[in-house]
Amino acid sequence: MVSNPVHGLPFLPGTSFKDSTKTAFHRSQTLGYRNGYAIVRRPTVGIGGDRLQVNQLSQAELDELANKAPILTYGEPKQAPPADFIPAHVAFDKKVLKFDAYFQEDVPISTEEQYRIRQVNIYYYLEDDSMSVIEPVVENSGIPQGKLIRRQRLAKNDVGDHYHWKDLNRGINITIYGKTFRIVDCDQFTQIFLESQGIELNPPEKMALDPYTELRKRPLRKYVTPSNFDQLKQFLTFDKQVLRFYAIWDDRDSMFGECRAYIIHYYLMDDTVEIREVHERNDGRDPFPLLMNRQRMPKVLVENAKNFPQCVLEISDHEVLEWFTAKDFIVGKPLTILGRTFFIYDCDPFTRQYYKEKFGIADLPPVDVSKQEPPPVKQELPPYNGYGLVEDSAQNCFALIPKAPKKDVIKMLVNDNKVLRYLAALESPIPEDKNRRFIFSYFLATDMISIFEPPVRNSGIIGGKYLGRTRVVKPHSSVDNPIYYSPGDFFIGAVIEVFGHRFVILDTDEYVLKYMESNPAQYSPEALSSVQSLIQKREAPASKLENKQTEEDPGVQELEALIDAIQKQLKDYSCKDNIREAFQTCDKEASGYVDRETFFKICESFNVPIDDSLVKELIRICSHGEGKINYYNFVRAFSN
Incomplete structure (x- = not known):
């Protein structure tokens, strides 16, 4: 191993030496991966694997350098001058x-x-x-x-x-x-x-x-030599031979269009076509015989012939690729000529014979194109407008001058003057309407209903006619097909809704009870049972009261004599028939007794002379020990 010759020398200015034995100059990796994501990591060694110098600065010095603003050292930065404004x-x-x-x-x-x-x-x-x-x-x-x-x-x-x-x-x-x-x-x-x-x-x-x-810009048209087709031979061979086809033009899909009949003539001598109109007597059209003059009809034009001035110049063979020939006219197929589509439905015998000999078509059956009557249009009534009855409004759609709807005359004759009357109360949250009573009259001849409110003195409500004769529609019925109230809907306890007002049937007269007994099929079991219970309630108080008077009151003869005397004395009294109804209306339990306050209030409303001595004696006899008065015997003195 060779030692480093410059190792240990001081690093003074001008005395720094390069290590000539160093051969590795690679840099350490600063990127890594964690959980599949690339992250930055701090290198642990320097270039070539050298040890990094340890930072000698303290944490306080590092914080001071991090918070030091360069503006304190170098001053405020100079802003660049704004650019010149150019409009x-x-x-x-x-x-x-x-x-x-x-x-x-x-x-x-x-x-x-x-x-x-x-x-x-x-x-x-x-x-x-x-x-x-x-x-x-x-x-x-x-x-x-x-x-x-x-x-x-x-x-x-x-x-x-x-x-x-x-x-x-x-x-x-x-x-x-x-x-x-x-x-x-x-x-x-x-x-x-x-x-x-x-x-x-x-x-x-x-x-x-x-x-x-x-x-x-195109050059002028040049003429060419005609073909060698011998037109003279065709003229001599097929002279006066014409194919006749019967066709229709159906234009009923367009506005004011109609189906019109035409005759198409095809002249074999020069292959020309003529279309004639078929006029009918008094058809209202001008008598022009020809729809299209006799001429040759192009079938396929060249591409550039669309801009050819056809209204000024005649089309020649140069603008046409194919002309109409006899094989294009077939019975039972449509044919378009000059923008109109004609349907050929028949031809004459000569044409059939020509097609059989020339083209081998033996059978050309005619097509039936007779006018068929359109199906009748179902008349639908417009929606109900709300005026009058539905039957009356519907008459305006049947005739220019409306007539009254037909009535059931037999029903009117059988049920003439037959009226069912009911006593009803108004179902209302207003306290003033709780004591109001109404009389319903149902007319069997016309199925109409009228409502009358008996006037009550000092009640603050003007009585009289509440509703005129009219047919009342049941709630929850459609406007176009209304369902009206019938006699089967009126029974004790039934709720009748009349134009938003609800009434409860409380009582009926004797004629209604007899009518229900004679016509039980029109009523439900609930209605019949309610009437039977009403009859039992009416009979029970009367019998009970008679038995009680016979047992408890020995002076029955005295009571009858007193009632006779009062009837003779007050024979001209005008409100005799209404007193009983007033007492029965207040006696909801049908017990035959009312309290003294209600008794005197009713007597005051009907101007009963209670100060009379005979009437005072009758009130004393009819009084009960519990503060109630038996109005049954009292009413007998004021009834017929």
Whole structure:
């Protein structure tokens, strides 16, 4: 092992020596991996594996160096002077972007061209973001050219945004004042400017050419020698031989279109076609016999013949690849001639014989194209408008002058003057409505309902007619198909909803009970049981009261005499029939007794003369020991 000759020499200024025996100069690795991620690690040895010098600074000195600001040593840094402001009209003065574009203009009147291509230059002025459109002037063009759009800021959308140079590019369409311009290319300055601003330009496109201008540049048509086809022989052979086909043109899919009949004649002598109209008597059309004059009809045109002026010049063999011949007219197949599609449904006997001999088609059955009556349109009624009954509103759709709907006369004759009456209470959270009573009248002849509220004196509510005669619709029924209330819906305890108001049936008259017994099929078991319970309640208090009076009151003769005397004395009293109903309404338990306060309140409302001596004696006899009064015997004195 060779020892280092410079080992141990002092490292004084000017006396530093290089170790000539050192051969390793590699640096230690400062990157490592932990859990699959690359991390930085501090090297443990220096270059060539030498030991690193230990940092001799203390932690306090390291903190001081870390917190030391260089501004204390070198002073405040000097700020760079601001750049000079250059306005846009100076920076972009005389800098204009130029784009080559074109737009298509329709020519609806001309017979020589359908549209026109007009080439324009679009200029964008960077100094104020304005634009102008200029069309190069073509001499003797007959079109106003030059400046199409003067220099101005152009709107990009309805919001109010204007076009910017960032919106312009090659191969895009821009719309200016309703015209769509196609940008195809730009000049060199525009390309350099847009690329310097980071805009990726689309590849340039070819400028569209005007078809009419290109057609004018073509050379004149040259005539060629006619073919050696002997037309004279065809004329002499097939003279006066005509194929007749019967066809229709069905145009009913378009507005005001119809199916019309035609006769197609094919002349074998010169292969010409003629289309005749078939007129019917009083069809309202002008008597023009021909839809198309006799002429040769092209079947396939050459590609360039689409722009041929057919309205001015006749089409020759140079513009046609194939003409219509006799083999194109087949019975049962459609045929398109000059944009109209004809359906051939039949031909004459000579035509059938010709096809059999010429083409070997023996059978050409006719096709039935007779007009078929369209299926009847189902009449649907419009939705109900809410006025009157549904039957009345429906009559407006059946005739111009509406008539009243038909009535069931037999039902009206059988049920004439038959009325079912019910006593009902209003179901309402308002305290004033709890004591209100209503009389429902159901008319069996018309199934109508009327509601009457008996007036009660000093009640604060005006009684009288509450609802006129009308048919009431059940809740939760559809408007177009309403379900009305029937007699089976009225029974004791039933809830009847009339135009948003709910009523509870409390009582019925004797006629309703007899009607329900004679027509039990119209009522449910619940309704029948409610009526039976009502009859039992009415009979129980009466029998109980009679037995009680017979047992407890020995002076029955005295009571009867007193009742007779009161009836003779008050024979002109006007409210006799309503007193019993008032007492029964207050006696919800049907016990035959009411308290003294309710008794005198009812007597006061009906102006009963309670100060009379006979009436006072009757009240004393009918009084009960528990503070109640038996109104049964009391009402007998005021009834018929």
